[in-house]
Amino acid sequence: MRVLVTGAAGMIGRKLTGRLAATPRIGGRAVIALDLHDIVPPAAPEIAGVAATALTGDLAAPGAAAALAARGPDVVFHLAGVVSGEAEADLELGYRVNLDGTRALFDALRLADGTPRVVYASSIAVFGAPFPDVIPDEFHATPLTSYGTQKLIGEALLADYTRRGFIDGIGIRLPTICVRPGKPNKAASGFFSGIIREPLAGREALLPVPRSVVHTHASPRSAVGFLLHAAALDGARVGPRRNLTMPGVAVTVGEQIEALRQVAGEAPVRLIREAPDETIWAIVRNWPTRFAATRARELGFAAETSFDEIIRAHIEDELGGAPG
Amino acid sequence: MRVLVTGAAGMIGRKLTGRLAATPRIGGRAVIALDLHDIVPPAAPEIAGVAATALTGDLAAPGAAAALAARGPDVVFHLAGVVSGEAEADLELGYRVNLDGTRALFDALRLADGTPRVVYASSIAVFGAPFPDVIPDEFHATPLTSYGTQKLIGEALLADYTRRGFIDGIGIRLPTICVRPGKPNKAASGFFSGIIREPLAGREALLPVPRSVVHTHASPRSAVGFLLHAAALDGARVGPRRNLTMPGVAVTVGEQIEALRQVAGEAPVRLIREAPDETIWAIVRNWPTRFAATRARELGFAAETSFDEIIRAHIEDELGGAPG
Numbered sequence: 290m291r292v293l294v295t296g297a298a299g300m301i302g303r304k305l306t307g308r309l310a311a312t313p314r315i316g317g318r319a320v321i322a323l324d325l326h327d328i329v330p331p332a333a334p335e336i337a338g339v340a341a342t343a344l345t346g347d348l349a350a351p352g353a354a355a356a357l358a359a360r361g362p363d364v365v366f367h368l369a370g371v372v373s374g375e376a377e378a379d380l381e382l383g384y385r386v387n388l389d390g391t392r393a394l395f396d397a398l399r400l401a402d403g404t405p406r407v408v409y410a411s412s413i414a415v416f417g418a419p420f421p422d423v424i425p426d427e428f429h430a431t432p433l434t435s436y437g438t439q440k441l442i443g444e445a446l447l448a449d450y451t452r453r454g455f456i457d458g459i460g461i462r463l464p465t466i467c468v469r470p471g472k473p474n475k476a477a478s479g480f481f482s483g484i485i486r487e488p489l490a491g492r493e494a495l496l497p498v499p500r501s502v503v504h505t506h507a508s509p510r511s512a513v514g515f516l517l518h519a520a521a522l523d524g525a526r527v528g529p530r531r532n533l534t535m536p537g538v539a540v541t542v543g544e545q546i547e548a549l550r551q552v553a554g555e556a557p558v559r560l561i562r563e564a565p566d567e568t569i570w571a572i573v574r575n576w577p578t579r580f581a582a583t584r585a586r587e588l589g590f591a592a593e594t595s596f597d598e599i600i601r602a603h604i605e606d607e608l609g610g611a612p613g
Numbered sequence: 614m615r616v617l618v619t620g621a622a623g624m625i626g627r628k629l630t631g632r633l634a635a636t637p638r639i640g641g642r643a644v645i646a647l648d649l650h651d652i653v654p655p656a657a658p659e660i661a662g663v664a665a666t667a668l669t670g671d672l673a674a675p676g677a678a679a680a681l682a683a684r685g686p687d688v689v690f691h692l693a694g695v696v697s698g699e700a701e702a703d704l705e706l707g708y709r710v711n712l713d714g715t716r717a718l719f720d721a722l723r724l725a726d727g728t729p730r731v732v733y734a735s736s737i738a739v740f741g742a743p744f745p746d747v748i749p750d751e752f753h754a755t756p757l758t759s760y761g762t763q764k765l766i767g768e769a770l771l772a773d774y775t776r777r778g779f780i781d782g783i784g785i786r787l788p789t790i791c792v793r794p795g796k797p798n799k800a801a802s803g804f805f806s807g808i809i810r811e812p813l814a815g816r817e818a819l820l821p822v823p824r825s826v827v828h829t830h831a832s833p834r835s836a837v838g839f840l841l842h843a844a845a846l847d848g849a850r851v852g853p854r855r856n857l858t859m860p861g862v863a864v865t866v867g868e869q870i871e872a873l874r875q876v877a878g879e880a881p882v883r884l885i886r887e888a889p890d891e892t893i894w895a896i897v898r899n900w901p902t903r904f905a906a907t908r909a910r911e912l913g914f915a916a917e918t919s920f921d922e923i924i925r926a927h928i929e930d931e932l933g934g935a936p937g
Contacts, residue, residue, distance in 0.1 A: 380777070417853065429753045431772065431854050438773040442766050448755065449762040453704070529741065530755050 290315060291322040291361055293405075295348060295394065296368030298327035300469065301410065304513045305366060310334045310341075315364060316521025324360055327369065348390035354397035364520045365407045365456075367394060373414060374476055376436035387439035395446050399455035407447065408519040409460040411532060413505070415441045418575040425581045426534060433575055444532040451524075451531050459519040460532035461590075464580070467506040468603035477572040481506065484542070485549055485600055488557030489612045497566035500543035503578040507537040507592040508602040518590055526588060536582040536592040538599060548596035552604070553612050614642050617686035617729075619672060619718065620693030621649035624793065625734065627656070628837045629690060634658045634665075639688060640845025648684055651693065672714035678721035688844045689731045689780075691718060697738060698800055700760040711763035719770050723779035731771065732843040733784040735856060737829070739765045742899040749905045750858060757899055768856040775848075775855050783843040784856035785914075788904070791830040792927035801896040805830065808866070809873055809924055812881030813936045821890035824867035827902040831861040831916040832926040842914055850912060860906040860916040862923060872920035876928070877936050 292309065296302045306325060313320040313336055325331040326344040333343035346353045348369055369390060376383025391409075398405060414437035415430040432438045440462075447458035469482035480497055481504060487494035507515070515535050527533075540548070550558045582590075593599045604612060616633065620626045630649060637644040637660055649655040650668040657667035670677045672693055693714060700707030715733075722729060738761035739754040756762045764786075771782035793806035804821055805828060811818035831839070839859050851857075864872070874882045906914075917923045928936060 427753050429751050432769070433776065433853060435773050435777070438769045441769050445756070445762050445765050445769075449759050452757065453759070529757060 290318050290320055290363040291324070292320050292364045292366070293324045293326065293357055293360065293362035294366045294368065295326045295357075296370060296410075297325035297331035297343075298329050299368060300471070301466070301509065301512055301516075302327065302331065302366075302368050304509050305368070305516055306331070306334065308513050308517065309339075310336045313339045315517060322360075324357065324362065326357060349385050349393055354390075354393040355400070357394070358397035358401035361401070361403060362405050363403070365394070365398065365405050366410075366516055366520070367391065367407060368410045370410070370439075371436075372476065373434055373436040376439060377434055380435060383435050383439055387436065388442055391439075391443040392446060395450050395456060399450060404454060404457050406520055406524075407456045407458040408516055409443060409447050409458060410516070411440045411444050411460045411462045412437065413462050413464050413534065413577050413580070415444065415462060416577045418577075420577050423579045423581050424534070424577055426584050448529065448531045452529055457524050458531050459522055459524075459527065461515050461519050461585075462532065462534045463512055463515070464505040464507050464535060464537035466509055466512050467599060468508070468607070470509070470603070470607045477569050480569070481542075481545070484545065484561050485603065488549065488560040489553060489604065489608065491560070493560045493562055495564040496542065496561055497564055497569040498542065498573050499570075500541060500546070502542045502573060503539060504542070504576065505537040505539045505578070505580055506596065506599055507535065508599045510602045510606060511537075511592040515590055515592075522588060530584075533585045533588065533590070534580050534582045535585050535590055537580070538593050538596050539579040540596045545596055548600055552597055552600045557612065614639060614644055614687040615646040615648070615685055616644050616688045616690070617648045617650065617681055617684065618690045618692065619650045619681075620691070620734075621655035621667075622651035622653050623692060624795065625790070625833065625836055625840075626651065626690075626692050628833050629692070629840055630655070630658065632837050632841065633663075634660045637663045639841060646684075648681065648686065650681060673709050673717055678714075678717040679724070681718070682721035682725035685725070685727060686729050687727070689718070689722065689729050690734075690840055690844070691715065691731060692734045694734070694763075695760075696800065697758055697760040700763060701758055704759060707759050707763055711760065712766055715763075715767040716770060719774050719780060723774060728778060728781050730844055730848075731780045731782040732840055733767060733771050733782060734840070735764045735768050735784045735786045736761065737786050737788055737858065737901050737904070739768065739786060740901045742901075744901050747903045747905050748858070748901055750908050772853065772855045776853055781848050782855050783846055783848075783851065785839050785843050785909075786856065786858045787836055787839070788829040788831050788859060788861035790833055790836050791923060792832070792931070794833070794927075794931045801893050804893070805866075805869070808869065808885050809927065812873065812884040813877060813924075813928065813932065815884070817884045817886055819888040820866065820885055821888055821893040822866065822897050823894075824865060824870070826866045826897060827863060828866070828900065829861040829863045829902065829904055830920065830923055831859065832923045834926045834930060835861075835916045839914055839916075846912060854908075857909045857912065857914070858904050858906050859909050859914055861904070862917050862920050863903040864920045869920055872924055876921055876924045881936065
């Protein structure tokens with residue numbers, strides 16, 4: 290099968306590429322072509338038996354999506370997009386990339402031959418406060434960011450184009466991905482990863498919110514697992530409601546820190562410094578906390594079951610099996 | 614205040630224009646200008662003290678929305694759109710008018726001076742089966758038509774642009790408008806009005822679905838009431854969740870017919886002929902039935918409380934007070 294990945298140069302895109310390089314199969318079928326697209330040049334690995342091609346461009350530019358669709362993908366992982374903070378800071382950029390780019394891709398696939406499985410990376414940012422204690426699958430999406438709005442619109446297009454038989458879409462609402470590798474960034478959610486990643490590397494981390502904050506996490510490894518599971522899922526089992534809230538581990542920040550202590554001992558925990566930040570707290574307190582994710586679990590999507598596991602996944606995948 | 618009505622030549626647009634001609638005030642403020650826009654020329658009535666202007670064009674065409682926004686409306690009633698059947702039959706037309714037209718209007722208002730109240734005619738078509746017995750305000754929107762999808766996207770844009778302070782939007786999800794005046798049309802919902810309107814005019818009406826079908830209705834008079842109430846509503850009371858499911862009268866088709874008997878006697882009821890239609894039934898059985906509409910009621914939106922009232926409103930407004 291031919292596979293297209295948009296946003297292939299991003300963190301999840303690179304992880305997905307790595308997994309497909311290690312095991313070039315989806316749902317029992319061999320991957321023979323892997324088209325890796327991003328607005329910056331993505332790395333195309335050498336994979337035996339797979340034609341991996343790096344493609345660079347702007348999905349929203351005229352003709353760009355049509356050129357990708359003409360390559361005849363059987364599976365599309367649509368990961369491209371600008372992140373939450375950027376979409377909030379630059380309204381027109383966010384709508385152009387996250388809405389126009391997504392619509393251009395879906396329209397190009399509609400007008401091309403075939404009905405590819407399209408796995409769309411949506412986000413729990415489609416939800417906005419206030420919430421019940423546990424958010425059920427039937428809870429309405431009322432985003433409080435432009436990013437969440439754009440993801441919601443992508444979901445609506447995905448479901449309609451699937452219903453009409455133009456594509457065969459599955460939207461997956463990702464929880465916060467933790468532990469995010471790499472350097473600290475300015476994202477309001479950055480500390481959820483920072484308080485684990487930085488101490489494990491022997492560096493101080495700031496904690497800007499109370500330890501009582503509850504949030505749902507899944508590892509980068511689980512995120513890739515969700516994508517691959519969605520790619521192979523029987524659409525008839527899913528039915529017309531094609532956008533699924535993914536499972537994850539709901540914990541307090543205090544429980545995150547306790548898990549760090551269990552896995553790596555007292556030393557890294559001492560590197561976490563409380564530094565209350567009203568700006569971050571104002572954003573975080575409107576974020577969703579726990580999800581039922583009933584349908585996703587029934588459909589076989591699986592995440593970690595404890596935050597210990599999430600930390601261990603980080604140590605295995607990023608630190609060669611031992612804290613630095 | 615200056616008022617803009619898009620879709621002014623449609624049934625609801627004409628009713629709204631008529632009401633504003635009779636009472637050119639919104640929320641206690643005098644209307645001094647009434648811009649009536651549609652893709653076909655709308656009628657602009659003579660109203661003392663009000664500059665009524667008929668404007669014709671395609672909202673999605675370059676510059677069209679900007680020209681309307683430049684007229685500096687304080688209140689915009691955005692009613693323009695292609696209907697459900699048309700949006701399903703012609704995908705590109707539906708997305709162009711209902712999505713691109715709406716987005717062009719909101720963007721033009723964003724880029725113009727001022728922060729007008731924008732009342733957006735959404736629809737219960739944003740919902741898709743299966744449903745609980747009574748649909749709560751927090752129920753998720755999973756449309757099963759392209760029309761419903763386009764309305765949902767408009768709602769998402771309205772809420773985001775309101776949150777960011779570009780417009781001051783209120784989206785109202787209208788139930789089925791009944792009794793719809795005029796000739797029978799091909800809409801799958803047409804029979805809900807037809808079985809009342811046609812017999813009252815001495816003509817036969819076909820009933821294509823079982824009498825047990827439950828559906829929620831509001832009169833054209835109530836629809837205009839919703840629009841005007843939304844135009845004057847205090848946005849701070851509404852908060853960030855700007856799209857509201859309107860109240861209505863939930864009745865079975867059998868109860869509709871019983872109400873017709875109560876109001877107009879046995880003769881019109883005898884003109885209803887059962888003519889089961891599998892195609893219409895397949896559509897109608899996926900439609901939502903009853904709504905809680907809790908928030909809308911709390912915010913002062915009011916509909917009829919019985920189907921008798923809906924029939925009497927039709928007789929008063931369309932038949933000069935007595936059945937034909």
